[in-house]
Structure formats: C-alpha cells, structure tokens
Amino acid sequence: MNKCLFFSLVRAQFLRLQPFEGPSAIGMLLEDVSPHGLDEADNLVRKKSCEELLKPYGPNQDNVLTYLCGREDSSKLRAQIFCVTKRLLANVDPEVRAAVTRQNGVGSTALDFAALTNKTAVALFLAEVFFILGEDLNGAEDHHGNTLVHLLARRGDGAAAALKALLAVRVNGRGAQQRNSRKQLISTGPANKKGELPVHVAAKLARCQIETLQALHVDRPDCCAARTRAGDLPLHYACQFGRDPSLLVMLLHFDRGAVNARRNDGFTPLHLVAAR
16 A cells, blocks of 8 residues: 555544644654554554553552653554553543553553653653643643653753654644644743742753753743742752752853852852852
8 A cells, every 4th residue: 555545544533634734743743653563553453452452560659651641762662552542542431541641650651651761752642642632741740849841951951852852832723813823732831839930950960961951941942030938040959959960051141141040048149069
C-alpha cells in the first residue's frame, strides 16, 4: 500500500481532527512503522481484554498505556501505543476512554511518561489526544504545585527535545483571526507553591542544561528576572546549588542585572557563592 494512503486511512479511522499546527502527530508517531508492523501491534492489542488494558500494574499502579510510555522508544513500541490508545478511545464506555488520560498512583499520566523519557513523537501524539479530550496540557500539579514543564526542566537536557516540541504546540486555528492568535497550550508561566518557574528548577541543577535553559528563555524572555516567594532569581539558585561556571555565564547573559540583585533576606548571588 502507498505510504501516504496508509497514513490517510489511519487518520480517518482514528481522529478526524488535527487540532495543532504543523505536521500530523499521528504521521510523526508512525513515520517509520510499516503497515505490517501496525497490523502486528493491532493484533496483539486485540487479544487483550479491556480489563487487562485497564488493570493497574506494579507499585505505581500503571495501566498498560502509562507502562508503554515509560519504556525505551522504538517503532514497535510506538505502534503499540497507537493501537492501545485507539482501542481505548473506540470503547463506548466513558470510563474506559478516560483511561487514556488517567493518572497512575503517583499522579503521572501517559503524556508525562512520554515527555519525561524524551519520546517527542509519542508526547505530541498524546498531547493532541489529551487536548481533544479536554485535558489541561500543562498537566495536573503535584503536591508542590509543579507542572509538567517544571518536571521537564528538572530532567534537564535529557528531555530537552520533548520540552521544545511541547512548548511549540499551537492550536490549529481555522479562521484568520484564530491563526493570528496562535494560542499556546503548554506554558512556562505557572509558578509552583514556592513561586518557582521552570527556569528556577533548571538553575538548581548541578550542571548547566544549555538546551533546556535556551528553550525556557525563548518561550519567556523575562524568565531570568522572575523571583520566587523568597525573592530568589534563577541566578541565586545557580550560585547556591550549581557546580558549573557556564551555568552562571548563561544566566548572566540572559539578565546581567541579576548579579547585584538581593533576595528577601538581603543576600546577593555573590553572598551565596561566598557562603559555600
């Protein structure tokens, strides 16, 4: 079968909407999956009952979809993720369909697993599915108030590709006015309960995460001037916790005025370096 025709049939049978700008997420997910490989995955999933697909496994109570999204990436794995998602969404029972977006025992979703393991194509595919199902793509906040972007910032450059891809997601507006608005669905804006943006989380890491910091700065150019509830700039965190001089260089490049900034207790970044 012609590959273009193959992907057209897949999209028609699965989701008729393409809510995001850019290439089809399904096409990216199945780019190197052959029709035979997709048939194999479909046959494997069809052998499973709904109860098996929904059953929680392991200490974190993962269902099959969240388990697959945490595994090492391969074309075979992506075909299985697609077929499991399709099987769940085709069910008439809303409780079964809700399993696609359900959190496991520690509050993580399939989208979280895909993004944090840097499976960009899987993350974008699931982001489209979550959006269509009405879910907040920033993810449910944990007990510290951290969003998915905070967690990706903590992962550093190991998940930078997924971070950049998700930050670039925009609604596919049909009219001229909608196209001009280009609504962003995943943001670096929300702060956690300490008032930390994702850039603060990245600045706490021992080594400079160049790609992550660049992505966060491009998305929000004023992020390095943002303060926590305690008055910390990202540079304060880097001077207190970091071990990489290039991290300080990068943060000062983004905001030179931060070098003399005082946090709420009066400490400047230089005080924090001297205190170590």
